[in-house]
Amino acid sequence: MGRQKKLMRNFIGIIKDRASLIKAALSIKRSAATIRAAVIRATTHSTSSPPKEHRVAAVLALGHGSLPTARACIAAIMYRLHGTGNAHVALKCLITLRHVVARGTFILRDQLSSFPDTGCRNFLNVTAFRDVETWEISSWVRWYGAVLESNLIASRILGVYISSSSDLTRNKPTFTSLLNSDLMREIDVLVRIVEELSNFPDSLHCQKNDLVYEAVNLTGKDYRSTQRQIGTRLSECVDRIDRSRFGESAELTRCLTRLEECRERLVALFVNRNRNDAFWDLVRETKAKAEEERERERWVVTVSEWTRFEERVKGPSQRLRLAYGGEWDRVHLTVMPAMA
Known part of the structure; x- marks a missing residue:
């Protein structure tokens, strides 16, 4: 994009943001105006930098209010995300939603997790996002949206939020009463997160963009958390593998094969920042035991x-x-x- 064209695009974006703020200020519903203004300021057109911390904090503060306020906050972010054709605004919306998951109050996260009421896959609705002036950044919007969706889907099954370290600390997993089928379901949904992470665009040079870099940095934190969650469940699988039913070892083997196929691309994405060789050793050892059990089942x-x-x-x-x-x-x- 030429410098002059870029300046014009930024200028138009600033005008749009100011017009949106004026429109919000003229609303007769003061609470709705406050919510919309907080979301607009956190997701401006003006720069390619991530949302400023005090702007994100203003959005998260809305979660300390009533349930209708939390619902309106999530709806405002979604309206902003679905209504924009600007890749930078879309990425800022997704990054803000990730902060909601990681740091928001329970009611704020709950409203996001249950949005829309059907709880369907692809509820962020960015799979077809296109910004004709920034095709490469658009692909990162689609990727990050898919990663965030997989995290939220996993949270519904696991009962905890992968992105929230405090949530994971308070709700440490217990597996004693968990059926093998339920344990496999949890491992599968965690592996799906890793698969979405590995489906990143080939334009890695776009990490020079501050917004893309921030998105990758946040997914790196989620990836480490996902590794820990998978690791604890694989340790439980090792203890149970001798008592597994017919076919369960084969299912585990297929799941771990999918996981191993992601490793090389993840190394390229995070540039060895999240290698965690101990985790991959556990994956390899668990897979070997599962394959041994599968062969025994075949012989029987x-x-x-x-x-x-x-x-x-x-x-x-x-x-x-x-x-x-x-x-x-x-x-x-x-x-x-x-x-x-």
């Missing part, structure tokens, strides 16, 4: 099927003891039924 199934086949062909045998010398002899004679 093969033997069982062969035994049933022999019984169908030969039929049940009967053993008789014959009288010999006035006494019953202990030698058995096997009599096979006639075959048709």
Whole structure:
């Protein structure tokens, strides 16, 4: 984008922001005006820098009010996200939503997690986002939206927010009463987060943009948290693997194979900042044990099927003891039924 064209775009963005603030100020509903103004100031067109801390704090403060205020806050961010065609504004909206997940109050996070009421996948609705003047940044908007969605979907299943360190500290996972199928479901949804992370755009040079860099930095924190959550569940799987049902070891193997396929791209994204070799060693060891158990299950199934086949062909045998010398002899004679 040429310098003059970029300056004109920024100028138009500033005008749009001021017009939106004036419109909010003229609203007869003061609470709604306050909410809209806080969201607009946190997601301005003017710069490609991340939202300033005091602007984010103003949005998060809305979560300390009533439930309707929290609901209106999330709705305002979503309205801003869905109504813009500017990649920088969209990324700022997504980054603000991530701060809501990581640092917001319970009611604020709950309103985001349940938005919309259907709780459907792709509720952030940025999969088709296009900013014709910044195609490369647009691809990072779509990627970060998908990552954030996968985090929120995981939070519904796990009952904790991956991005919230305080939430994870207060709600340490316990697996004693968890069924194997539920444990596998949790591992699967965590692996899906890693898969979304690895689907980043090929334009890594865009990390020179402060907004893109901030998005990658925040996902790096979420990635470390996701690794810890997967690790605790894999340790539980190792303890249970000898007692697993038929097919569960195969499912675990497939899941860990998907996880390993993401490793190389994640190294490229985070430039070895989040290598965590101990985590990948655990993945490899768990997968090896799962494969060993799967082979044992296959052998048991093969033997069982062969035994049933022999019984169908030969039929049940009967053993008789014959009288010999006035006494019953202990030698058995096997009599096979006639075959048709």
